[in-house]
Amino acid sequence: MKARTLSSLSAIMLFAALAAPTRLTAQEQPGSQANPVLLINQPLVPDAFMPVGKGFTLTVKGTGFVSESVVNWNGGARATGFVNGSQLKASILASDVANLSTASVTVVNPAPGGGTSNLGFFEVTIPANPTSPLSLATSDFTVGVGPFDAAIADFNRDGKLDLAVANVWSGYVSVLLGNGDGTFQSAVNYSIGSPVSMAVGDFNRDGKLDLVVGNSFDNSFSVLLGNGDGTFQSATSFGLEGLPEGLAVGGFNGDGNLDVAVAIASTNHLASRFETGK
Numbered sequence: 001m002k003a004r005t006l007s008s009l010s011a012i013m014l015f016a017a018l019a020a021p022t023r024l025t026a027q028e029q030p031g032s033q034a035n036p037v038l039l040i041n042q043p044l045v046p047d048a049f050m051p052v053g054k055g056f057t058l059t060v061k062g063t064g065f066v067s068e069s070v071v072n073w074n075g076g077a078r079a080t081g082f083v084n085g086s087q088l089k090a091s092i093l094a095s096d097v098a099n100l101s102t103a104s105v106t107v108v109n110p111a112p113g114g115g116t117s118n119l120g121f122f123e124v125t126i127p128a129n130p131t132s133p134l135s136l137a138t139s140d141f142t143v144g145v146g147p148f149d150a151a152i153a154d155f156n157r158d159g160k161l162d163l164a165v166a167n168v169w170s171g172y173v174s175v176l177l178g179n180g181d182g183t184f185q186s187a188v189n190y191s192i193g194s195p196v197s198m199a200v201g202d203f204n205r206d207g208k209l210d211l212v213v214g215n216s217f218d219n220s221f222s223v224l225l226g227n228g229d230g231t232f233q234s235a236t237s238f239g240l241e242g243l244p245e246g247l248a249v250g251g252f253n254g255d256g257n258l259d260v261a262v263a264i265a266s267t268n269h270l271a272s273r274f275e276t277g278k
Contacts, residue, residue, distance in 0.1 A: 034113025036064035037251030037258050040120045044105060048123040055094045060107060061087050062117065064251065072106045072116075074159040097124045104154055104161065113256030115205045118249075119153055119161075143187050144170030153200045153209050156230030164211055166195035173198070173213060177230045192235045193218040201249040201258045212260050214244035221247065221262055240264060 040062035049056060058078075060071055067082045071090035079091040088107065096103065105120040144167025155162045160180035165187070166173055173195055174187035193215035203210045208228035214221045219240050224232040242264035252259040 034256030035066055035068075035109040035111070036113065036254065036256060037115065038062065038064040038069070038107050038109055038117035039250060040105070040107055040117045042120055044120050044122055048125055048127075049092075049097050050126055051098050051100065051124055053094055053098075055092050055096065058090045058092050058105070058122075059087065060090065060105065060120070062107065064109065064117075065107065066109055066114075068110050070108050072108060074103050075106075075154070075157060077108075100124055100126070102161065104159070111205075113205075115202050116207060116209075118200065121161075139183065141176060141184050141187070143167055143174040143176070144172055144189065146170065147174075148196045149198050151198045151200050151211065155209055155226060157208075157228060162230065164198060164200075166198050166213060168194050168196050168216065171195075173211065173224070175230065175232065188231070190224060190232055190235065192222050192224070193220060193237065195222075197244065197246045199247055199249045199260070203258050205257075212247060212249065214247045214262060216243050216245065219243060221260065 040060055045059035045061070046056070058071065063086055065082065065085050065088055069080060069082060069088055070077050071080045071088055072078065073092060073096050081089040083089060101124045103122040103124065105122055107117040109115060143165045146167055146169030147165050148168045149166040151164045152161055154160065155175065156177055160178040162178045163176040163184060164173055165176070171194055172189040172191045174189050176184035176187050178184050192213055194217035195213045196216040197214040199212050200209055201212065202208065203212070203223060204225060208226040210226045211224040211232065212221060213224070215237065218237070219242060220237045221240060221244055222235040222237040224235050226232050240262060244262045245265045246263040248261045249258055250261070251257070252261065
């Protein structure tokens with residue numbers, strides 16, 4: 001349960017993404033049409049596969065696909081067929097599903113605009129016996145005080161999923177790089193305020209994943225630009241007219257830049273919007 005309950009959610013504020021610590025925008029080539037920001041939906045079709053010595057065709061659904069879109073499996077491009085702006089089909093190799101694992105799936109659009117989508121996840125697994133009892137193992141990893149939200153992504157681009165955790169009472173975000181076997185390295189902490197919510201995106205379109213974090217008690221949200229090796233630059237914060245309780249990332253105005261929607265609790269203000277590329 002959250003540390004505090006807020007009685008109303010009365011404003012949604014939309015913020016455009018930054019291309020640098022002071023501005024979340026990217027330079028477009030004069031006269032060029034920017035490719036859209038990509039988003040892929042879960043579940044993938046199929047959403048799981050058994051290691052049976054053969055490949056298969058993966059259907060990826062989402063938004064912003066173009067004829068040059070390419071599906072990546074664990075960071076490697078796969079032969080991709082364009083169906084329409086919301087559907088692609090990719091040829092997954094037998095070697096991709098030869099071992100039990102969780103694969104990451106992304107879609108990449110070429111420049112100008114475009115970039116890499118959010119992550120989709122695919123299980124290479126053997127179905128459990130439905131008559132067998134459920135058994136779960138627990139592993140604990142130390143972060144800060146009051147872990148409130150978490151995000152999953154491959155921050156260091158090694159094909160292994162990593163974690164970022166928002167610790168509201170400690171005032172920092174903890175990043176734990178994954179070892180690929182269900183364990184994680186020790187947390188690296190980044191001071192940020194009072195983080196309660198977070199999302200992942202490539203906000204400056206450099207091919208490296210960044211973090212955006214809502215700071216509940218600071219009336220702000222912050223952006224930590226990723227270095228591509230699992231580390232992040234110092235946070236840049238932006239003021240809000242109230243307490244941010246949740247946020248989401250998407251290409252809301254169709255200009256090829258990722259935008260941020262922030263849910264503001266207990267305010268009586270009209271929604272504000274900051275456009276990109278102005």
